[in-house]
Amino acid sequence: MAAIKTGLLAATAAAASLASATLAHSADRIPEAQAVKNVVLVHGAFADGSGWRGVYDQLTQRGYRVTIVQNPLTSLADDVTATKRALARQEGPAILVGHSWGGTVITEAGVDPKVSGLVYVSALSPDKGETTAQQYDGFTTPPEFVLDVGNDGFGYVKAENFKAGFAADASDSDAAFMRDSQVPIAMSVFGTKLTEAAWRSNPSWAVIATDDKAFDQRMLQHMAKRIGAKITEVPASHAVFMTQPKVVADVIDEAARSVSAKAQ
Numbered sequence: 001m002a003a004i005k006t007g008l009l010a011a012t013a014a015a016a017s018l019a020s021a022t023l024a025h026s027a028d029r030i031p032e033a034q035a036v037k038n039v040v041l042v043h044g045a046f047a048d049g050s051g052w053r054g055v056y057d058q059l060t061q062r063g064y065r066v067t068i069v070q071n072p073l074t075s076l077a078d079d080v081t082a083t084k085r086a087l088a089r090q091e092g093p094a095i096l097v098g099h100s101w102g103g104t105v106i107t108e109a110g111v112d113p114k115v116s117g118l119v120y121v122s123a124l125s126p127d128k129g130e131t132t133a134q135q136y137d138g139f140t141t142p143p144e145f146v147l148d149v150g151n152d153g154f155g156y157v158k159a160e161n162f163k164a165g166f167a168a169d170a171s172d173s174d175a176a177f178m179r180d181s182q183v184p185i186a187m188s189v190f191g192t193k194l195t196e197a198a199w200r201s202n203p204s205w206a207v208i209a210t211d212d213k214a215f216d217q218r219m220l221q222h223m224a225k226r227i228g229a230k231i232t233e234v235p236a237s238h239a240v241f242m243t244q245p246k247v248v249a250d251v252i253d254e255a256a257r258s259v260s261a262k263a264q
Contacts, residue, residue, distance in 0.1 A: 029062050029063045036095060036256040037256070038064070038090045038114075039095050039252055039256065040067045042069045042071065042083055042105050042109075043068075043070075044099045045073060045100060045155075046156060046182045046185065047100075048070060048071075048183050050181075052068050052241060053245075054245025055241060058246055058249035059252060059253070064253075064256070065091075069082050071101075075188070076189050077192075080109045083106065084109050087114050093114055093115070094114050094116065096119070096198075097121060097248075098118075099122065100124065101123075101124060101189070102121075104125070104132045106118055106198065107124075107198050107199060108196050110196075111198045115198065116259040118198060118202050118204045119205045119207070119252050119255050120204060120205070121206075122208060122220060122240050125204075125224070126194050126197070127194070127200075128196055129193055129195075131192060131193050132189065133190040139215075142165070145165035145238075146165060153186055157179070162178070162179035163175040165214060166214060167237050167239035170242065170243055199228070204228060205229055205232070206224035206229035207240060208224060208234070209237060209240035211235055211236055212236070212240070230254075
């Protein structure tokens with residue numbers, strides 16, 4: 001019995017050591033010689049850049065230089081301009097990341113020569129000549145996601161639906177803060193046709209939140225597969241960029257390492 005117990009303890013210790021090594025590897029600092037060290041994060045509708053804080057912390061601890069765009073959400077052109085302004089400040093190539101509506105923004109802005117790869121985080125990805133609204137054709141948005149659109153044409157997520165529709169896996173206090181700090185979006189942006197489709201010329205990755213109530217799951221899968229993205233699924237709400245920062249950071253890290261390796 002003593003020998004069996006000793007063997008079990010040794011096996012358990014070995015498994016724990018392997019798990020720790022795997023986790024440590026996933027958060028390793030990037031090599032000094034890595035070609036892509038810059039990451040630009042683009043938020044979506046009804047949010048601002050502060051939701052990226054956890055992803056920012058993860059990536060900067062690994063040695064990345066991270067810039068967070070603050071989209072005005074007043075038009076596609078305005079958001080693309082804000083993103084290109086951030087890209088212009090990068091010293092070297094960058095991974096461009098978009099959440100939700102931010103996916104449309106990076107699709108248009110990502111043809112910038114400084115962009116080496118795209119990461120879509122439960123995000124939209126129209127083609128050139130398409131509108132964002134067209135991505136919803138044939139799909140049904142879950143009933144939890146309800147918008148409140150004012151007479152001025154700007155929309156919010158309806159307050160009483162916010163946690164269920166946007167941030168079900170966030171704490172009550174975090175969801176309440178996000179609800180009360182919403183940045184409204186001009187609903188007209190969804191009818192703007194794109195003039196570029198950066199995913200046609202750049203490699204893409206996609207994080208799909210499997211408990212996302214802002215999009216039909218079939219829609220998320222369809223968009224990611226259409227652009228040829230490498231897909232990572234994670235149990236999370238639409239606020240996956242905030243509630244699962246390590247998973248999102250790991251995918252961004254993978255994208256940066258992958259394009260860097262191919263550049264050598």
